[in-house]
Amino acid sequence: MPITSSTLTNTVLTIPAPGETALKEKPYPVCGPGFVIIDVAIAPVCNEARIYRDHQFEWHDSPEHLGHEGVGTVAEVAAGSRFSVGDRVIVFQGNSCQECFVCTQGLSPTHCLGIPYEGFDDGMAPQDVTAGLLGIEKVNGSESGGFAMARYRLAPEHMIMTLPDDLSFEHAAAGNCTLGCTYTAAEETGVKAGDVVIVGGVGFIGLGAIVNAIYRGATVVVLGRNDYRMDLCRQLGVAAVIDPDDDDWLEQIHAFTGDRGGADVAFECSGAPYYLDRCFTGLRRYGSLFSMGFLGSGDYTVSILNTVMDRHISWTGGHDVRFRDRDGLLRMLGDAAVQRNIDILTTHSFPMSEASDAFDTGLTKNCGKIYLRPAE
Ligand SMILES: [Zn+2]
Ligand SMILES: [Zn+2]
Numbered sequence: 001m002p003i004t005s006s007t008l009t010n011t012v013l014t015i016p017a018p019g020e021t022a023l024k025e026k027p028y029p030v031c032g033p034g035f036v037i038i039d040v041a042i043a044p045v046c047n048e049a050r051i052y053r054d055h056q057f058e059w060h061d062s063p064e065h066l067g068h069e070g071v072g073t074v075a076e077v078a079a080g081s082r083f084s085v086g087d088r089v090i091v092f093q094g095n096s097c098q099e100c101f102v103c104t105q106g107l108s109p110t111h112c113l114g115i116p117y118e119g120f121d122d123g124m125a126p127q128d129v130t131a132g133l134l135g136i137e138k139v140n141g142s143e144s145g146g147f148a149m150a151r152y153r154l155a156p157e158h159m160i161m162t163l164p165d166d167l168s169f170e171h172a173a174a175g176n177c178t179l180g181c182t183y184t185a186a187e188e189t190g191v192k193a194g195d196v197v198i199v200g201g202v203g204f205i206g207l208g209a210i211v212n213a214i215y216r217g218a219t220v221v222v223l224g225r226n227d228y229r230m231d232l233c234r235q236l237g238v239a240a241v242i243d244p245d246d247d248d249w250l251e252q253i254h255a256f257t258g259d260r261g262g263a264d265v266a267f268e269c270s271g272a273p274y275y276l277d278r279c280f281t282g283l284r285r286y287g288s289l290f291s292m293g294f295l296g297s298g299d300y301t302v303s304i305l306n307t308v309m310d311r312h313i314s315w316t317g318g319h320d321v322r323f324r325d326r327d328g329l330l331r332m333l334g335d336a337a338v339q340r341n342i343d344i345l346t347t348h349s350f351p352m353s354e355a356s357d358a359f360d361t362g363l364t365k366n367c368g369k370i371y372l373r374p375a376e
Contacts, residue, residue, distance in 0.1 A: 199221075276291075
């Protein structure tokens, strides 16, 4: 135990009101068995810019509990830990039960049965959930550290992985919602060399989906309109950027898919019906649509007969990295071409003390992935 832990505090990012951020000093985290305390190097921005704008929270967030992505250095371990102070790690989100069929089959912790989605009311969890990020401070009896946008973060040992010595924090930090969730989506949809992949509604998740598909040797066509992001897509190496408002947008996709008559896989990254419709339409028979974006918990209408059955489309979605994908993901993050693309899509980096600037930048959409640095 570092002798400093009794005197240290934890600096935590808060969003007390719409359009406002503030740093708050809280007690240093309490680390129980099976947990470590991490000195956070990078806490990437995910849904927090939207929270900063709307002050509407997802079930696991609150004004003083923000951030789920991150990398850093182990600062404290509990007795019997398999980790050591000084280990460089990536933190995957949540605190899954390790016992249910999702956890024991190597699936995604975000979909662990410890999180009672079936009991959610309008997308919100009951307040007594101990799985997921919400439970981390509870089970440790800690007043801080359960979330990523903090100087010190508590993480369950089964949710962290040691980084190879030659993998920088900047490249590893792409392993959460940018290249990580999309790695699992690419695995689940079986993207392979020679496939044509549509990516629609491109934010940083879409950029991550593009990097994954290119890494696998697929031809990527993007449906999008934001000039800044379309330029990033071209730099990443996509085959085409198609304006989905063009009258011939579908013919432009078909120019890449030959007699298959559509793309093999579509990654829809916005949740907007405008893009969902086009992703469905752009797929070939027996194609797969993977949803990685959403707009609240609202509905979307699809024809069971004309789309799902007659055209035999598979549709699923998710937002996490499966346990079984972590090794492959870390190998991908070590690839030189992938690292070059991470450098392209990571467009901004801010000290956590300038989080308002980071979120304002996120809301302009003239950005790719944005990193926050809690120690600065
Ligand atoms: Zn995220
Ligand atoms: Zn579980």
